[in-house]
Amino acid sequence: MLRSNCGKVGGVISSVTVAALVAGVVGTAYSETATATLVAPDDGTYTKTWSISGTGATGLSINASTGAVTGTPTTAGVATVTYTVNDSHNTTKTGTTAITIAATRAAEVTETDK
Incomplete structure (x- = not known):
């Protein structure tokens, strides 16, 4: 739906939801792409x-355009991924998710360990 407000045309964003991302491990290559859902369809005027x-x-x-997260984490902790959307009415909404980066991979239990 198009709305008019002070000469601006376009939808107003009501919320942004960012999907969860998988955890990573220090020293292990990481490659995931963040995705987001907007509550208000993008009418082509949004900047993201x-x-x-x-x-x-x-x-x-x-990648600021695609949301592709890549690299090899060097520090354990939490990485916050933020998606910022601005509409033609200068309404800005953000959504976030976190990537937990562990210092080491959790040990796997095998049949011989039991």
């Missing part, structure tokens, strides 16, 4: 940007 921050983000990078 992905960003990443936090202690677990060291060694990771994110």
Whole structure:
């Protein structure tokens, strides 16, 4: 639906939801793509940007356009992935998710360990 407000045309964003991402491990290559759902269909006027921050983000990078998170984490912690959307009415909404980066991979229990 198109709405008019002070000469601006386009939908107004009501919320943004970012899907969960899998955890990572220090020293192990990471490659996942973040996805988001907007409550208000994009009418072509939205600007969208992905960003990443936090202690677990060291060694990771994110493609600001596609949400692709790649790299090899070098520090354990939590990386926060944020999706920022701005509509033609200058309404800005963000959605976030976290990537937990572990120092080591959890040990697997095998039949011989029991």
